[in-house]
Amino acid sequence: MKFKTDEILTDLIRRSKNVQDTISEYRSLNEEVLNLKPNAESWSKLECLEHLNLYGDFYLPEIERSILMAKRPSWHVFKSGVIGNYFAKLMQPKENGTIKKMKSPDDKNPAKSDLSVATVDRFLKQLDHLLRLLEMAKKVDLTHTKTAISISKMIKLRLGDTLRFYVYHIERHVVQAERI
Numbered sequence: 309m310k311f312k313t314d315e316i317l318t319d320l321i322r323r324s325k326n327v328q329d330t331i332s333e334y335r336s337l338n339e340e341v342l343n344l345k346p347n348a349e350s351w352s353k354l355e356c357l358e359h360l361n362l363y364g365d366f367y368l369p370e371i372e373r374s375i376l377m378a379k380r381p382s383w384h385v386f387k388s389g390v391i392g393n394y395f396a397k398l399m400q401p402k403e404n405g406t407i408k409k410m411k412s413p414d415d416k417n418p419a420k421s422d423l424s425v426a427t428v429d430r431f432l433k434q435l436d437h438l439l440r441l442l443e444m445a446k447k448v449d450l451t452h453t454k455t456a457i458s459i460s461k462m463i464k465l466r467l468g469d470t471l472r473f474y475v476y477h478i479e480r481h482v483v484q485a486e487r488i
Contacts, residue, residue, distance in 0.1 A: 309388040313450055316386055316468060320475045321442050327482050328435050331357070334428045343423065346488055351419065356485035357431040358418035360478055364434040366458045367474050371441050373455075374467055380449035387451045392469025395457075399476035407480045413459070438474070445471060 334342060334353060342354045351359070388396070401407045450468030457463050457470070465473070 309393050311386045311388065311468070313382060313384055313386045313468075314446070316450070316472070317442055317446055320471055321439060323475050323479055324435060324439055324442065327478055328432065328439075330482055330486065331428060331432060331435070335425065337425075339424055342425065342428070344488060350488070351484070352423075353485040353488050354423035354427045355418040355421065356481045356488075358421055358423055358427050359412060359416055360481050361427065361430050361434060362416045362418065363458065363474070363477065364431075364438075367455075367470070368434060368437050368441065370455050371467070371470060371474070372437075372444075374453050374470075375441060375444045375448055378448035378453040378467075380452050382447050383449045383451065385451075386466075386468040388469055388472075389466050391463075392465040392473065395465070396469055396472035396476055399473055399480055401476070401480050401483045405483055407483055416458075435478075438478075442471065 334357075337353075339354075343352045345352045345355075398408065445467065448467065450471070451466050453467040454464040455467055455470040457465055
């Protein structure tokens with residue numbers, strides 16, 4: 309699948325800013341509301357955000373490293389890889405807001421964590437970092453620049469696919485948090 313580089317990055321920036329607007333409103337909620345769970349198996353709003361923070365701890369430095377190490381300048385077309393496109397589409401919420409339920413890896417599962425509104429602030433800082441990286445990505449080749457993924461450093465995805473996967477993953481859990 310091919311995308312115009314400027315269009316895909318503009319879309320990812322727009323999506324990230326929409327998330328930023330939504331989550332900024334969480335600062336005005338009290339911790340009881342933020343920690344509320346619909347049932348014992350579900351996550352609270354804060355657990356959804358902490359899950360994203362745990363992924364951000366891996367992906368933000370990995371994305372930044374790959375951008376800083378990139379050897380090729382930006383190219384006007386990004387060609388998605390088969391595996392990367394599959395992972396990105398798997399994460400993306402459907403237009404009607406539905407998301408495919410998946411089991412979280414144990415090291416990224418925030419259930420039973422003691423969380424506070426500081427979790428919201430940490431997430432918003434990570435989101436600011438992501439927005440800076442998306443701007444930086446405009447200067448590198450999204451097809452030939454590679455990143456490791458959290459489940460295996462042996463598997464490398466194209467930077468454009470990693471950015472799509474990461475932003476769509478954020479959207480999916482914000483949709484989940486908003487339903488609570």
